[in-house]
Amino acid sequence: MNQLEAMKEKIKVIRMLRVLKKSYTYEELSKITGLPITVLNRYVRGKVLPSVERARELTEKLSPYLNLEDEVRRRLKYDSFGFFDTMSVLSDTNLLALIAEEVALRYMKTGVGKVLTAATDGIPLAVQIANELGIDVVYAKKKKEVGVDKFYEINYVPSASGSITTLYLPAWALKKGERVLIVDDVIRSGETQKALIELCKQADATPVGMFFLISVGDIVDKLKEEYNIPVDALVRL
Template sequence: MNRAEKAAIQLQAVAVLRMLKQSRTYDELASLTGLPAGDLNRYVNGHVLPGVERAREVVGGVGHDELARELHARIRVDSEGYVDNSGVVFDQSFLDLVAPIAADTFEFETPDVVLTAATDGITLAAAMASYFGARLAYAKKSKETAVEEFIEARQRLQSGIELTYYLPASAIDANDMVLVVDDLIRSGETQELLLDIAASANADVGGVFALIAVGEEGVSRARELTDAPVGALTQLEP
């Protein structure tokens, strides 16, 4: 690990601790993390950075669990099972915390492109792309007027509706490593379409990630379609 990578993980740990501190005292934060309250005070207030190993523990352990709880607390599900995650997908600072923790938890291959579907997945994809230093690409249900060549993926849904996504062909190159992300995975139909786009571009898939999994169906379906890691930050009952 070079100096820049060490600094990045240390700063990520500080960002996680500052998020956790918003709703906790230092004693409560110490109980949660197992770290001394005095050290936490110095980290949160920017007086000193945690060591690399301690930073890894915060990002990979405490960070994942507490971000999942925070995410779950922001989700609203109505009586018909529709998920309102606007309290998350509109909070870019929260999504910026999710990216390194997702990368550390699921050990995705470092992507050249982060691919999502318009529109709710775009803010998460932007955070993931920024973290990895990758390009951002998003497929849409309509063609851009000025673009001449597209990659298309089409599927007939269980409801009988045919869904088609279009991505400008220049967005992904052959042999690019692609990370597929979305805000929510339920049936896995959208993820299958995105994986089809990656396959049509002769790209490799480094992982599939969603903020929220509703039930097991979508995650299981994605795992059948790729050998890459598949995961979600939190899961809801269908």
């Protein structure tokens, strides 16, 4: 194991503790881990890192208490009309990093060279996944950036609005033949994600998969069948 791999193991368990601390008290975590509260507090605050051996022990002890799908479901906030807010998920960088690590493991050997998303809510997760894969993240916007000469662009009609929406992606963002992972926070009808696929086609880039934090309905299965690539969601509603 090299130094980078060792550091990743240490940081991962710190992230696990920070996520769990939002649901468990230090007293409860102490019983789970067998460590004094003072030690756990120093880990959570980043004052000290555990050794590799202790990090592995803690990961084994904490894993049964941290299910990422359940954690996301628990944090969703619903209004009286049944709409949900994802802010408490997207704002937690430790939770997103743990999710991103799992996603990156699935695509590490696919030769993916870019992560593509649509601004704005998909950006936090896309950045974390790209970081884990060690590649760049690019995102399509609904407005043209000043200072960019050439764009790929696609018009589509989101079913929720009934009006034409245009996505713009700088032409330099994707290269011909580049393998692309499409990421977003929530997928409902799939129109935006199909638009991202079309942007890849314009750039002669190749989508190798899609990942979503949350999917509504059976759209994930439909996209998988239509494009014949891996399409996954952590939470299905």
